[in-house]
Amino acid sequence: MPFAILAMALGAFAIGLTEFAVMGLLPQIAGETAVSIPVAGNLITAYAIGVVVGAPLLTAAAVRLSRRTMLVLFMALFAAGNALAAVAPSFGVLVAARFLSGLPHGAFFGVASLVAASLVPPHRRASAIASMVLGLTVANLVGVPAAALLGGLAGWRLAFVVIAALALLCVAGVLVFVPRGRVEVAPGLRAELAVLRSPAVLLVLGVVAVGTGGLFAFYSYIAPMMIELTGYGAGAIPALLAVFGLGMTVGTVLGGRLADRFDHRKLLVVLLGGQTALLVAAVPAVRSPVLAPIVIFGVGVLGLALIPAVQSVVMDAASAAPALASAAIQSGFNTANALGAALGGMVIAAGFGLAAPAAVGAVLAALGMGLALLMLRHSRRASAATPARPEAVTAAG
Numbered sequence: 001m002p003f004a005i006l007a008m009a010l011g012a013f014a015i016g017l018t019e020f021a022v023m024g025l026l027p028q029i030a031g032e033t034a035v036s037i038p039v040a041g042n043l044i045t046a047y048a049i050g051v052v053v054g055a056p057l058l059t060a061a062a063v064r065l066s067r068r069t070m071l072v073l074f075m076a077l078f079a080a081g082n083a084l085a086a087v088a089p090s091f092g093v094l095v096a097a098r099f100l101s102g103l104p105h106g107a108f109f110g111v112a113s114l115v116a117a118s119l120v121p122p123h124r125r126a127s128a129i130a131s132m133v134l135g136l137t138v139a140n141l142v143g144v145p146a147a148a149l150l151g152g153l154a155g156w157r158l159a160f161v162v163i164a165a166l167a168l169l170c171v172a173g174v175l176v177f178v179p180r181g182r183v184e185v186a187p188g189l190r191a192e193l194a195v196l197r198s199p200a201v202l203l204v205l206g207v208v209a210v211g212t213g214g215l216f217a218f219y220s221y222i223a224p225m226m227i228e229l230t231g232y233g234a235g236a237i238p239a240l241l242a243v244f245g246l247g248m249t250v251g252t253v254l255g256g257r258l259a260d261r262f263d264h265r266k267l268l269v270v271l272l273g274g275q276t277a278l279l280v281a282a283v284p285a286v287r288s289p290v291l292a293p294i295v296i297f298g299v300g301v302l303g304l305a306l307i308p309a310v311q312s313v314v315m316d317a318a319s320a321a322p323a324l325a326s327a328a329i330q331s332g333f334n335t336a337n338a339l340g341a342a343l344g345g346m347v348i349a350a351g352f353g354l355a356a357p358a359a360v361g362a363v364l365a366a367l368g369m370g371l372a373l374l375m376l377r378h379s380r381r382a383s384a385a386t387p388a389r390p391e392a393v394t395a396a397g
Helices: 002-033 042-061 067-087 091-118 122-154 156-177 189-196 199-211 213-219 222-230 234-261 264-285 291-317 323-349 356-385 390-396
Strands: none
Touching: 002 042, 002 067, 002 091, 002 122, 002 156, 042 067, 042 091, 042 323, 067 091, 067 156, 091 122, 091 291, 091 323, 122 156, 122 234, 122 291, 199 213, 199 264, 199 291, 199 323, 199 356, 213 264, 213 291, 213 323, 213 356, 222 234, 222 291, 234 264, 234 291, 264 291, 264 356, 291 323, 323 356
């Protein structure tokens, strides 16, 4: 169902725009609303809080609806939040609009992953999820720079108008292309909550919340790192961010193909181990104008290659009722964002230098790898403890 997945990828593109484009629009927003840049930064925080809060709450509230209906409602709410941001009469209303826009972010991604997986054969499940998530990475590659350019030429409000329009186009695409009969109604809330408490699901959420913090610790301070340590001028930062976005795009596609071919839990261990090694190497490499872009690209690749494997692990571990667990993954990513950025800022403030966030990222990735190893061990124990089916015993006899 390529057009159905394309429709959901368009929603992911719109979400990527509204999450990251505001970072490039902060000077214009601060100037028009008469606040300082640090105060305007609360627009980023408000969105992240909305994601963390909204992913489980909206999914739980709508769990009895069909997943197709959930997609439409979540993206319509997202469109409303961005439309409110476009016409916000004050900075306070703009903050509230950002929080409202963040609420359906995780819920949409969680349900869209399940829908994308349900539209293809089982052996293509991870690639279908990667194709949907590709909209988010393409937004970082081309959409965010374009939104910043548009905001500079025509004002930041027009950027939010465009995002709202894209969200409504996604709603239309879901209504037209996502087949009504192929997307089942989710189990009840009690079943969803029971699955969310299982050790397997909690472990994968821990892997996301801690392990991907390494990506965000490095990425959050990439601009001052490249200017102060690597020696690039400020004009080179957009190009370096595009390199990172390209790495994210390649990683999403590659991660989907790898997750279709290899054990998802083992793949998480390998990817987080590679991220650990790369971030350790990044500490000296960020001082080299030649090596720094390579490291930036690699961190993006490994960071986003995790997503299809993580979603596949969640769907395996929570197969009976996966909607809430799948949405909680997005809360985990935003927790990792906050954790990585906060710890990276702490080591800089403590005087360890601008390369220190890369070292913090390596520690977080290593901790995530440790949790992934625990998850793999738990899976093997659970498989060994599962009694053999009668027909298998008969065949063995």
